[in-house]
Amino acid sequence: MPNEIIWIFFALTNFGFFLLSYKFFGRLGIFLWIVLSTILANIQVLTVVDLFGVEASLGNILYGTIFLATDVLNEIYSKREAKKAVFIGFSVMFVTVIIMQIAIQFKANENDWAMPYLKEIFGFLPIVFIASMLAFIVSQLVDVYIFSKIKDKLPDNKYLWIRNNGSTILSQFLDTVIFVPIAFYYKDFNSILILIFTTYFIKLIVAILDTPVIYLAKKIKPIEN
Template sequence: MFNFYFGVAFALVNFILFLTCYKWFGRMGLFAWIAAATILANLQVVKTIEMFGLVMTLGNVIYGTIYLATDLINEKYGEKEAKKAVWFGFFTLIMTTIIMQMVLVFQPHESDVFQPHLEAIFGFMPRLVIGSLAAYLISQYLDVKLFAKLKKKFSRPDQLWIRNNGSTMVSQLIDTVIFCTIAFAGVFSWDVWIQIFFTTYVIKFVVSAASTPFIYIARSFHHPEDLQKPGV
């Protein structure tokens, strides 16, 4: 049960840091969070753990906060800014991949002890990145569009939980299908792949529901840019 209890604490730390980032840095902080989260999620996903007898990968919590960030941007600053944030995260992931693949090409000095560790992490990264880029771009754009549509139908401030969870839970299902297929098909046995797919989506579902109070808290924060006319 250690992984479960530690996982709850881990999720709370992610949410608190997310709120802190937005509280201190405003809209710029949300963009920075998305950039950092796209990188961290792809680093964490190479680690598998067991919880309740099922195999799952890490990275789902921090990845879930990306949807939290884009939904918050959509809510406060408009669909246009949310799309810009999606592209910002997309560029960050591509930039990281290109730079780190070039880093691996350098011939290490005979005293170097870190090249194997870098290769272990970033050598597998291209496949993860291909899966992540495809899943990220498709699911995030779907999330932005769904949130905007739900915002028109459920426009009351107290209905934010419908906009947030409705758009996120649908788009994350698509994200999980695309990512798990590209990144892990043929890497793990079929039964392990099914477990990873199932647990990945369940964790994302739980994270989305658990993040609801935090998006309400974040929406209550006020920054100078909140007075600007939001993009559409």
């Protein structure tokens, strides 16, 4: 099956689970989604795949839903709740890396098979962690700020797509130019430039795709709130 078909299905799956999380758990569900997405996206990003004729890191969809989540919090609840979510995600990154760095120091039993794989994934994570921490805190706070400012100027529901896309497109650009050069430091300069371009291109697609999702989120009445 082509990567593009899997990618579209993957995007719909992520958006669907996000909406279900919000439906069943309300604001808490959004916070839980951010925790889950932060951990999984930083693992997925280690893999580079070919999509639509370009090279891109795998974690873009799941990571993009974090921007969607903070936008939903900003839109439905408050800027304060959105900022709280950003710092929750930031804390999750930090704790995950510290715990896993200690965990992979154990000497595995001779019959164990998993430790080499854990070391391959999480042994590389500190570099990704540094890149993610910087990119995440800067881009997410910028996203919250821009969304809030646009909301102040254009508060009507018909301008929601401007708030969502305007804040996400700009903040995702910052995220990309911070993250890629650090996380993929071992690549040559031209490869890094190409990866910045292609990664941002995929993020733009995700930003456009999530526009209907934020409208759907506003129509949802959570069971728990």
